[in-house]
Amino acid sequence: MDKKIAIIILNWRTYKQTVKCIQSVKRSSYKNFTIIVVDNDSGDGSLEKLTEEFTDIHFIKNNTNAGYAGGNNLGIRYALEHGFDYVWILNPDTMVMEDTLSILVRFVDSKEMIASPQIMYMEEPEKIWFVDSTLSPLTGIATHLHHGEMDQGQFKNIIDVPWIPGTALFVPRTVFEKVGLLDDGYFLFYEDVDFSVRVREKGMSVSVIPEAKVQHFVGAVAGRGNPRNEYYVTRNRLYFLKKHSASLWWPLYAIYLLVRTCFASLKSRIQQRATIIQDERMNGIIDFFKSRMGIKHVS
Known part of the structure; x- marks a missing residue:
């Protein structure tokens, strides 16, 4: 059958x-x-x-x-x-x-x-x-x-x-x-x-x-390349590492990613370029540390 x-x-x-x-x-x-x-x-x-x-x-x-x-x-x-x-x-x-x-x-x-x-x-x-x-x-x-x-x-x-x-x-x-x-x-x-x-x-x-x-049909649902996705990918990658990597590793990588994103945002501001991508990555990192999962919280 x-x-x-x-x-x-x-x-x-x-x-x-x-x-x-x-x-x-x-x-x-x-x-x-x-x-x-x-x-x-x-x-x-x-x-x-x-x-x-x-x-x-x-x-x-x-x-x-x-x-x-x-x-x-x-x-x-x-x-x-x-x-x-x-x-x-x-x-x-x-x-x-x-x-x-x-x-x-x-x-x-x-x-x-x-x-x-x-x-x-x-x-x-x-x-x-x-x-x-x-x-x-x-x-x-x-x-x-x-x-x-x-x-x-x-x-x-x-x-x-x-x-x-x-x-x-x-x-x-x-x-x-x-x-x-x-x-x-x-x-x-x-x-x-x-x-x-x-x-x-x-x-x-x-x-x-x-x-x-x-x-x-790539992009019909997810809309690849938009700032919203940078938020989810950044936050969720850290959440994934927390679940599946060594307990001492993921905090170090999260801090590294935070520092790198800060420098990228500062560089964009100095060069007077748009910072929305870096801003959404930063929001993702912050929400990860605050354990804000699920749909993005809008303040």
Whole structure:
């Protein structure tokens, strides 16, 4: 009997992207799945339009914007409570191929691992967005390898990696039962890195399956390169290091980052350049030390 898959799509004011994602999932050759759309308190009418358009989907309305982890955790809990064998978390700005889900199930079946397909740019479907990664244990900096390369079939075998993004995260229920859910303290960024590390700490694999592919409209949700993201990346990287590095190391690195950010801000002011990036990094460092996690606090 085919394993039951819960496909979780988190919507926050992304009606058009969510519709396209749902439509691509419905074309999958693997059919034993249920789509669960979690609305993160969009408040823009997108949830109402989605519920009118799709009557065969389970919708969960969140009463607050709980971020990537908090919103997806609602869907994960529903999936675990209703006996699904696997959870596939999909960003709303993704489109899946007809065979993507079948390939993931075939490779992950009965294994204790989490997996990601090879992720391509939606704008340039032959260009790689994610297929491999690195993670520094000293700085917590997580990067993509082979990012921007053209896919010429050079990646054929499963790749064991230190972390995979939450863009198209495929997880057996047994992994959630042993590791727990996503850490919703992050709100945005690094919750996928954290989850991957926790999986590896339990002796399970974190892998990319290049044969399976997903297209990703980069920036549709996260808005790469804006000052808000500098805040979350800076704060959450320190939170990640506090959780996963030696107890004496992370305070030293946090102080170093604080001093470096102060000097960068001072240099920008002397040169009469904009300081908004440094300001948001500083806000992230300050909020980390104040244990202000979750959504950014606005004073």
